[in-house]
Amino acid sequence: MNKTLMADELREKIIANPDTLLEDHDVMRALVGASDANAGGNIVDLRAIAMTRLEARFDRLEDTHRNVIAAAYDNLAGTNQVHRAILRMMDAADFNVFLQDLAGDVSNTLRVDAIRLVLESETPNAENSMGPVVNLAPAGFVDDYVKLGRNMPARQVTLRRFYDTGAGLFGDRAEYMQSEACLKLDLGAGHLPGMLVMGSEDPQQFTPQQGTDLLTFFTGVFERVMRRWLA
Numbered sequence: 001m002n003k004t005l006m007a008d009e010l011r012e013k014i015i016a017n018p019d020t021l022l023e024d025h026d027v028m029r030a031l032v033g034a035s036d037a038n039a040g041g042n043i044v045d046l047r048a049i050a051m052t053r054l055e056a057r058f059d060r061l062e063d064t065h066r067n068v069i070a071a072a073y074d075n076l077a078g079t080n081q082v083h084r085a086i087l088r089m090m091d092a093a094d095f096n097v098f099l100q101d102l103a104g105d106v107s108n109t110l111r112v113d114a115i116r117l118v119l120e121s122e123t124p125n126a127e128n129s130m131g132p133v134v135n136l137a138p139a140g141f142v143d144d145y146v147k148l149g150r151n152m153p154a155r156q157v158t159l160r161r162f163y164d165t166g167a168g169l170f171g172d173r174a175e176y177m178q179s180e181a182c183l184k185l186d187l188g189a190g191h192l193p194g195m196l197v198m199g200s201e202d203p204q205q206f207t208p209q210q211g212t213d214l215l216t217f218f219t220g221v222f223e224r225v226m227r228r229w230l231a
Contacts (some may be wrong), residue, residue, distance in 0.1 A: 019166060023053075032213045080215050085109040086221050095229045104131045107198075114177065114199040120192035135169055141197045146182050157215045158182040159206040162199060170199050179204035183219040188227045196222060 014020075085106045092098035099117070107115045121136045145167060146154040159228040162177040170177055183195035196219070200206060 002207045003070055021202075030159055037176065078214050081109055081111065082218050085212055086218065089222070098229065099133045100133060110198065112181075112198040112205070113201045114170050114173055116134060118145075118169065118195040118197065119187075122192070137167075139147075139192055141167075142184055142193045145195065145197075156219055157186075157212040158186050159208055159215075160213065161203065161207075169197055174197070176201050179206040181206045183215060183222065185219065185223050185226060187223065187230060191227075192231060194226065 060105070079160065088101055088105050088109065089098065092101055102115060102117065107113075117134045118137050118141065119134060120141055122139060123136065125144065141152045145165065146158050148163060148165065155228045159178065159181050162174075164174050164177075168174070179190050179200050181198040182199075183196040185196060187194050
């Protein structure tokens with residue numbers, strides 16, 4: 001009586017959750033290895049189901065493999081872009097050439113649509129722009145721009161959707177910007193903070209979900225180059 005009860009319970013469990021049986025490798029090997037004479041036609045069905053499951057797993061594994069390769073390729077391409085941009089910055093013979101390269105070759109290499117260098121200043125009329133690349137801003141501007149009024153520390157690298165705060169960094173091109181990368185700069189003792197802002201017309205180019213390792217490295221190099229020019 002107890003044996004029949006246990007068999008019924010086991011049968012009900014299998015019917016209620018057949019995936020448990022199909023996912024158990026030892027059970028499936030035992031079923032597939034059973035003789036056709038003892039198992040009848042059912043073993044063929046189980047073998048077919050097992051093969052279908054294996055094919056599905058292989059497809060998922062193949063998709064994962066493709067995604068890993070694609071991610072590795074994108075990371076390598078991004079690393080090469082950053083390295084080329086850094087080398088271009090370090091080649092500049094003077095500060096004016098440095099700024100020209102920043103708006104030209106460096107911007108193109110990084111594939112951004114606009115780039116602005118913000119320097120905080122104690123000058124009363126510090127909101128005026130110094131050419132197409134450099135913007136002077138009052139003390140405290142960088143943290144305010146990065147935090148957008150939120151009570152939080154200003155991160156070194158912030159990737160986000162572009163918010164037109166009225167700061168005028170991108171001028172007439174602001175209406176086309178969809179995302180931005182804000183790189184906060186430590187310009188050394190005796191200097192107020194700065195910020196490098198990269199703008200893109202692609203809303204997916206800079207998003208909070210992306211990693212920031214490469215841009216953090218780029219920021220560190222950019223800080224050192226700027227300190228050399230400010231010295």
